[in-house]
Every structure is written in C-alpha cells, then in structure tokens.
Amino acid sequence: MIPTTSPAALDATAVVESIADLVRENYVFPDAARQLADLLRRRSADGAYPAESAEGLADAVTSDLRSVNGDLHLALKYHAVPVPPEQGAAVLATARRRFDASLGGVPRVELLDGGVAVLEIGPMVFPLDWAAQPLAAALSLVAPADALVLDLRRNVGGDPNTVAFICGYLLDGRTHLNTMLSRQGEVAEQSWTPPFVPGARFGGDKPLYVLTSADTFSAGEELAYDLQQLGRAEVVGETTRGGAHPREGWTVHPHLELSVPVARAVNPVSGTNWEGTGVRPDVPCDAAAALDRAVALAVARLA
Structure with a gap:
C-alpha cells in the first residue's frame, strides 16, 4: 500500500x-x-x-x-x-x-561486406505489443543475409515474451525456451517460440553470433543465454551482469x-539460469572489440 x-x-x-x-x-x-x-x-x-x-x-x-x-x-x-x-x-x-x-528498439540494421548483417536490439527488449512491428521489419530485413550478428551489448532487459518472438526468427520449429517457477516452486508459465512469425525468418542453420557486454542484463541476457544453450549461437564479448x-x-x-x-527461470537445456553468474561468452573479448571479432568469425566460417 x-x-x-x-x-x-x-x-x-x-x-x-x-x-x-x-x-x-x-x-x-x-x-x-x-x-x-x-x-x-x-x-x-x-x-x-x-x-x-x-x-x-x-x-x-x-x-x-x-x-x-x-x-x-x-x-x-x-x-x-x-x-x-x-x-x-x-x-x-x-x-x-x-x-x-530508439526506433522501436532496433537502432541499427546494417549489411556489411561479405553478406554479414548486424542487428542491434536495445536499449531494451520492449513489450511485444509495442515492439512486434519494428522487430518483425528488422528481422525480416536481415533474413536473406548469409550470417547475422545480434548486438545486445547495450540491452538492459525487458519482456520475456518479446525474447520468444525474436527467437522465432532465429530457430526452426516451435522451441521450448524457459520455464518460470513461482514462489511456491510451481510452474507459473512456459516460454516457447511462436508457431508463426510475420515476415521472413533468418532460420536455424546460418551462422549467428550474439554480442554481450558487462552491461547486458535481464531479458537481454535471456536472449543470449537461450540461443547459446540451444547451440544456435556463439556469444562473443563480456560476461553479462547476471539477473535472471x-x-x-x-x-x-x-x-x-x-x-x-x-519468479525464477529454469532453462530446459541447462536446468538452471544465469542468475548471479551472467552469460559467459563462448569467445571472450572486450565489448568494444566484440563486433569486429564476430564479423571476422562469420567471414571465416562463410569462406
């Protein structure tokens, strides 16, 4: 009160x-x-x-x-x-x-040489009823790229439903992302990618890299963690803040x-979450150097 x-x-x-x-x-x-x-x-x-x-x-x-x-x-x-x-x-x-x-949470969409697209989502993962249209447009725009770098270095959190929506463009088929447990330890909600997304999908096979920093937090961390645990993306950059x-x-x-x-999140792959530990990168480097590092990895893999 x-x-x-x-x-x-x-x-x-x-x-x-x-x-x-x-x-x-x-x-x-x-x-x-x-x-x-x-x-x-x-x-x-x-x-x-x-x-x-x-x-x-x-x-x-x-x-x-x-x-x-x-x-x-x-x-x-x-x-x-x-x-x-x-x-x-x-x-x-x-x-x-x-x-x-922030242009609806997608301040940067760019195609680099070599067919590598860069999409920044930030400064938050905004509520889906606000963000669905700009995200669908941006994710559809990068769908034809040969590789994608998803920049979450300035993302400080937001809506788990929007995380699932984004993952729907980056995975094939409906996928279980998280289970939310209540204060009583009961299942309060499950998070799955949607069966349908508007526009074109980037899909689940092409190279995908996710950039993180020590400032990446909450729903921004979930997006990186979900894709990492599913083996869909390599995380490049710094260990995140650790709020799950x-x-x-x-x-x-x-x-x-x-x-x-x-509530607390339980990932179906790891059986835990990133609370207190942060999302640990597969390719550790300074956040400022993460984009160049990810693009180099993408170009090398495509070659």
Whole structure:
C-alpha cells in the first residue's frame, strides 16, 4: 500500500514499512524475503535511512535489499519525474520514453561486406505489443543475409515474451525456451517460440553470433543465454551482469518504484539460469572489440 503522504513529502519510515511488506509477500525466495523484511525494519528503527531525499533513500534501501543474496533485480528505483501509482506503471513509463527514442528498439540494421548483417536490439527488449512491428521489419530485413550478428551489448532487459518472438526468427520449429517457477516452486508459465512469425525468418542453420557486454542484463541476457544453450549461437564479448528473475514493480512513493522478482527461470537445456553468474561468452573479448571479432568469425566460417 502506498503511504498517504503528499507528493512532495517523504515519510521514510512509512515507505520502508510498505517495502518490507511487499518484499515479504512477493519475493520469489520466501526465506530470503523474511530476512530482508526483518533487515529493512531493523535498519529503519536504527535511523539508517535518510528522510530528506527520495534518491538517497533509494540508494540506501537498494544496498540493503541486495545484501542477502545479491539479486540485482531487487531494487528501490528513483524516478526524477513523478510516476503513476498503478502496479507496473513506473517501469512502463520509463520504457515508453526509451522505445520512442530508439526506433522501436532496433537502432541499427546494417549489411556489411561479405553478406554479414548486424542487428542491434536495445536499449531494451520492449513489450511485444509495442515492439512486434519494428522487430518483425528488422528481422525480416536481415533474413536473406548469409550470417547475422545480434548486438545486445547495450540491452538492459525487458519482456520475456518479446525474447520468444525474436527467437522465432532465429530457430526452426516451435522451441521450448524457459520455464518460470513461482514462489511456491510451481510452474507459473512456459516460454516457447511462436508457431508463426510475420515476415521472413533468418532460420536455424546460418551462422549467428550474439554480442554481450558487462552491461547486458535481464531479458537481454535471456536472449543470449537461450540461443547459446540451444547451440544456435556463439556469444562473443563480456560476461553479462547476471539477473535472471522476472520482476514486478510497485510505486511506493511518487518518485520511488520497488522492483521485486516474483519468479525464477529454469532453462530446459541447462536446468538452471544465469542468475548471479551472467552469460559467459563462448569467445571472450572486450565489448568494444566484440563486433569486429564476430564479423571476422562469420567471414571465416562463410569462406
């Protein structure tokens, strides 16, 4: 429940109390949820949280939220622009601004010499109802290429349904990508590539390389991990950040959004995920050099 303070006011004690309740009730790992709720209340009682700055409170609470198991999806996010109170609205408002400024999440489509196409997806994997049209256009455009480099170095996360949509262009046949387990350990959802995609497929046989960086996160990591585990792509670049848990967002103050993972992903090939470890590249190199390295590998393979 959002504390009933005026938009300009910050009641840090009430905000932290609401955060403790939400974490305890929703975090995918119940034991850690209880630990975190107790920690937040104890720290609040000790006066550890700043009462004068929403941004300072966000930094302090986020540090404590990640102190138990290092889950990077656990966070109290500060928004300079006031955000709507509805659940999930804060992250969508931010994502929409990024979507409108990035050609719908496909800022680069290019054909290089030698028949190698480069497609950048970023800065996020946007919700499918927004991104289906630009992604279908871009993926269809690169479909005739002899090899494809998928650049995720600046991709910081997004929608697993869109990950499945993208994979539908890069694989042959309907393919199981992930199973989401609930807080109770039950199957909450399965992720499969769609049986049909609009436009042309690149397909499941031609050379495919995925670029990663230390900034690649969440759904960006899932796209790289899914293709790697299926043996469909070689990952080139840096080990990614390591955030595998799908999250929900709650507005707990007009400038503060709480992010809490509500499920965990299990890959059908590895039996695990990339949480805490990141996606480890098949060809490690600096992110800045990853494109040149992948293109050289593609050209050599085609030759």
